[in-house]
Amino acid sequence: MSEPGWRVVLLLAGGFRDAVDALHGELAEQGHPEARPLHGFALQAIGPDGCTINELGQRLGVSKQAAAKTAAGLERAGYVARGSVSGDRRAVLLSRTSRAEEFLAASEAGFEHIMGRWRRHLGADRFDAMVEALAEVVGDGPVGDLPGWLSQTPTRR
Amino acid sequence: MSEPGWRVVLLLAGGFRDAVDALHGELAEQGHPEARPLHGFALQAIGPDGCTINELGQRLGVSKQAAAKTAAGLERAGYVARGSVSGDRRAVLLSRTSRAEEFLAASEAGFEHIMGRWRRHLGADRFDAMVEALAEVVGDGPVGDLPGWLSQTPTRR
DNA sequence: CCGATATCGTCAACCACGTTGTCGATCTGG
DNA sequence: CCAGATCGACAACGTGGTTGACGATATCGG
Numbered sequence: 001m002s003e004p005g006w007r008v009v010l011l012l013a014g015g016f017r018d019a020v021d022a023l024h025g026e027l028a029e030q031g032h033p034e035a036r037p038l039h040g041f042a043l044q045a046i047g048p049d050g051c052t053i054n055e056l057g058q059r060l061g062v063s064k065q066a067a068a069k070t071a072a073g074l075e076r077a078g079y080v081a082r083g084s085v086s087g088d089r090r091a092v093l094l095s096r097t098s099r100a101e102e103f104l105a106a107s108e109a110g111f112e113h114i115m116g117r118w119r120r121h122l123g124a125d126r127f128d129a130m131v132e133a134l135a136e137v138v139g140d141g142p143v144g145d146l147p148g149w150l151s152q153t154p155t156r157r
Numbered sequence: 158m159s160e161p162g163w164r165v166v167l168l169l170a171g172g173f174r175d176a177v178d179a180l181h182g183e184l185a186e187q188g189h190p191e192a193r194p195l196h197g198f199a200l201q202a203i204g205p206d207g208c209t210i211n212e213l214g215q216r217l218g219v220s221k222q223a224a225a226k227t228a229a230g231l232e233r234a235g236y237v238a239r240g241s242v243s244g245d246r247r248a249v250l251l252s253r254t255s256r257a258e259e260f261l262a263a264s265e266a267g268f269e270h271i272m273g274r275w276r277r278h279l280g281a282d283r284f285d286a287m288v289e290a291l292a293e294v295v296g297d298g299p300v301g302d303l304p305g306w307l308s309q310t311p312t313r314r
Numbered sequence: 315c316c317g318a319t320a321t322c323g324t325c326a327a328c329c330a331c332g333t334t335g336t337c338g339a340t341c342t343g344g
Numbered sequence: 345c346c347a348g349a350t351c352g353a354c355a356a357c358g359t360g361g362t363t364g365a366c367g368a369t370a371t372c373g374g
Contacts, residue, residue: 005272012169014296015291063334064352065332066333068353070331107163111162126290136278138172220362221322221323221324245322246368248321
């Protein structure tokens, strides 16, 4: 009633933004100032065993060309190394560097930290209920691409 | 515990995406196939009385140049008309067209519809609790820009 | 009253991310 | 063994955002 439908949607977007912004604020102070939101998702998609560019594209839900660009950025930032796939000389194996592992660990800790703050603010019961409700309506389908605004360079900081 | 911090964030993003996608699915069927998510926010920012390009930029939290581009898109799509501001010959008054009002009404109804679905799925109590909790941690500060992925052209639909 | 300064909107570059189309190199299968 | 499918790269383009520069107009101060 007093909550027009669009307000809920704004809340979701705002929550996502707040959390991601806070995370990258922390990460920047921990030696990963140039990391962008997309990086975390992409590294997660690459997985501990690495994958090819095509696979990365499929996992992120984008074209292989887009995946190649993302991989290039990741490589430039020192988060991924390119290797070769035994048995297929045209494929490229993307694998995380130790810096990437460190980044992911920091990222995980950061999210935990931020969610801890939320949980403390709301109280465990309400927080858990919120998350559970969210999980039910959203359905944890494949994360998907998470495009766009994740991209913008942190210029206006 | 069983909910790593990042899952919550993914849920927020997923919820936003799901809702916006669903909305624009409906809108497309109601005569607004070319409308993109950003349009709704921009029209909302323009307000019933209109505003200048600069004001639009400030309200959306972007530069005036970006606002000008957005306004150009809105104009091209027939959602806004340009007029002049009495008393300042360099300013441009952006105002919503009747088509924009229609779009906003449909948008509002669409959100209401989609949120109604969520509410029905969760039960009013859980839904309301979720929204309330969200509102508390997010804080309904100025909506801000809502950039990026809102942008992508609905090619891959 | 007029010149210095501030502001409005535009243009031009440029970056990040997405898309499609093409193409050479390399598997793979009949 | 060659036709066809696939991998990854390049080019071109669309959308959103940014900064820098600039003409036109307002406004302020001497």
